[in-house]
Amino acid sequence: MQLDLVSALFVFMLATFIGLDVIRRVSRLLHTPLMSLTNAISAIAVVGAIILAGEEHGTFSTILGTIAVFASTTNIVSGFLITDRMLKMFKKRETVER
């Protein structure tokens, strides 16, 4: 699918506004998990990496693509797992007191 510069800029601008608005509402309590979650989300770079590793445009491109898939997968896996691990620890008083 072709994407021209102007519609790409539109998408970028609108997504940035949504991002700024949604993130502003995130509780300060959760800024560390937020950062590890966005780490995992920024590993969306995996999309570009998969295409490189999957299309056949020569060895050089395949090698770089495979390394990029590796790097992004590391972020996806560790990002989501550690975010969940941290969030499990946030408990209210009733549930903590034994």
Next chain:
Amino acid sequence: MSAATVQLIYLVSTALFIFSLKWMSDPRTARRGVGAGVAAMAFAVGGTILEPEIVTYKWMAVGFGLGTLVGVPLSWVPLTAVPQRTALSHAFGGLAAGLVGTAKYYTWLANGELTHFRTGAIVAEVLLGYLTCTGSLMAAGKLQEIVPTRPITYRNQNIINLSLLAMALAIGTVLVWNPYMSWGFPIVIALSLLFGVLLIIPIGGADMPTVISLLNSYAGLSAVAMGFVMENKLLITAGALDGSSGFILSVIMCRAMNRSFTNVLFGAFGQVQAAARTVEHKTVKSATPEDASQVLENASSVVIIPGYGMAVAQAQHRVRDLYEQLARRGIDVKFAIHPVAGRMPGHMNVLLAEAEIPYDRLVEMDDINPEMPQTDVALVVGANDVVNPAARHDKGSPIYGMPIIDADKAKTVMAIKRTMNPGFAGIENELYYADNTLMLFGDAKAVIGDLVKQLSGDGRSS
């Protein structure tokens, strides 16, 4: 699979990413947010695999396999090491973006498919990607203390750094003008890698929360640039979400220190000017754990102010024991969290949550300050600059104007500290010399352990 189906899958994925971040607004829905994020990523990966240009699956399978093998153990790190892990993960993100950009450039160069637009997007992607990669590696090294945490400075540092960046931008611009001038491309890569290192080495440990947020933003922006290269809306959207998140966190961190971006990046904070300030001989009052525990027992409200020192001493679990002892006596215990306490945004909250301290006891700086004058005891555990009253009135102090937690306004202040040496920034803290301050000298974990012992001992005898 038709291209339209793939685009629809991407659309669902985008919506789920937005929900994922939206649900992070409240600790009660946050785990659902992670679920949405995982689903979004599964759709993104699934949709991409269905793209018509994919002809082989074996190499991506290798990448997925190895990535999982490394990723799973990386998620087991202790929570004190989360800042390093996050920085490392920014490095991986930047690397992926950089490599994809590099491969695309050479593929298109060989096929004669380079355009001005494509080259411009690739240059942006490669610049951001590689500088994020090396910059984050340096940040991770500083956080892990493999690289010296103090600012490393040399003559004309800012001029050298900025001219390197200007050179990279200039060659990049020429490349956009003439995409087939291929000798320029490796130079852009080399300069970005070098600039990433030089940008981070003059930044000290205390500024890491800002730096790590900024690198988070760059990692997102490099994904956006990749979206322009690959003409992929999903990459642009998800990258923009990440980029804006990093941006907001950096702004919050800068505000919490009353400093500008430029000052963090080019200021090399807390050097000679601070150390040169002489302080006339003042006396401090030191107290034993016995004295301190008596004061605590007679209090009706206690505010504990944790800082990075608590994490270094691994004292958070002792702090929880202290919290329980005090709460059992009906004393109102709260934790005052300064936005830049720790080495990344929200670091203290995670450490205290790990120690099973209920999150409704953790109070932000702006909410706790009006209560400080009515507080009986403010207990400072490993925090220093964020409670220094000089920030309010001493125009000569390097931290003047930084918002602080008003610990000094409490009826009694207790500060746990190893020695009287000034903290990281080398700034003398007048809080320790105040009339209402008692110093508890020693390792935070040991001192709080003693306090707990005193309090629980009393509990048995009465």
